[in-house]
Amino acid sequence: MKQIVPGLWEIDEIGDRVHCYLWEWSGGLTLVDTGFPGDVHTILDALSASGRALHAVRRIIVTHADMDHVGGLAKLKRATGAVVGCHSVEKVLLERPEKRVPTQWWLRPLFALLRLTPQFGVLPVTPDELYLDGQQTPEGFTVIHTPGHTAGHIALLHRERRVLIAGDMLNNRGGQLGLPPPLFTPDLVNARRSVWKVAKKYGEDFDVMVFGHGTPILQNSARRVQSLVSQIYSEEV
Numbered sequence: 235m236k237q238i239v240p241g242l243w244e245i246d247e248i249g250d251r252v253h254c255y256l257w258e259w260s261g262g263l264t265l266v267d268t269g270f271p272g273d274v275h276t277i278l279d280a281l282s283a284s285g286r287a288l289h290a291v292r293r294i295i296v297t298h299a300d301m302d303h304v305g306g307l308a309k310l311k312r313a314t315g316a317v318v319g320c321h322s323v324e325k326v327l328l329e330r331p332e333k334r335v336p337t338q339w340w341l342r343p344l345f346a347l348l349r350l351t352p353q354f355g356v357l358p359v360t361p362d363e364l365y366l367d368g369q370q371t372p373e374g375f376t377v378i379h380t381p382g383h384t385a386g387h388i389a390l391l392h393r394e395r396r397v398l399i400a401g402d403m404l405n406n407r408g409g410q411l412g413l414p415p416p417l418f419t420p421d422l423v424n425a426r427r428s429v430w431k432v433a434k435k436y437g438e439d440f441d442v443m444v445f446g447h448g449t450p451i452l453q454n455s456a457r458r459v460q461s462l463v464s465q466i467y468s469e470e471v
Contacts, residue, residue, distance in 0.1 A: 242392075263291045264373050270301065296319065308358070380429075
């Protein structure tokens with residue numbers, strides 16, 4: 235595993251397709267997102283190889299219920315005994331994964347078939363904890379409701395460590411900060427508003443930002459977000 239800042243580790247054994255994270259704190263370990271269904275054993279092996287006991291994982295926080303973020307959730311919950319938390323609006327997608335579909339209708343039959351395969355089939359999970367915007371978690375995260383990519387998408391802000399876990403609110407593929415792909419973002423208006431909200435309300439609170447897709451930004455990340463917001467709204471004028 236690769237340390238991003240003290241307390242935050244990327245489980246980089248998964249590779250660059252998607253990123254999930256491990257947070258170490260006084261109460262144990264917290265996973266943020268769980269990769270594709272086929273990544274579950276990679277995550278378990280990474281925890282064991284680093285000397286971390288599976289039962290030390292006390293909580294799994296889901297930024298949103300896409301198959302590349304909750305694929306291993308059900309099996310990881312069973313293996314660790316951890317509680318699962320998500321935004322209250324996202325609960326329906328954890329319990330009924332088939333409801334998460336591409337925005338283009340012609341791709342939906344393909345995704346329905348993919349869900350029948352072991353590589354992409356997501357098992358339903360009933361969350362134990364439901365979060366609201368502004369809520370504080372025991373780890374010290376502020377939950378920020380950032381709808382758009384999904385209705386219940388959240389980002390996680392740790393003010394003390396000045397870190398924002400962005401999920402898919404933004405991505406940094408190729409070092410290029412940008413909005414999530416329209417093909418899987420049913421509400422682009424709210425996706426833009428969510429980025430604006432983070433920039434304006436929390437822009438003084440973080441320096442480091444990590445993503446579900448793309449490389450971390452290790453300094454001045456809030457300034458990068460504010461610059462993106464200016465660009466987005468200038469293009470709309």
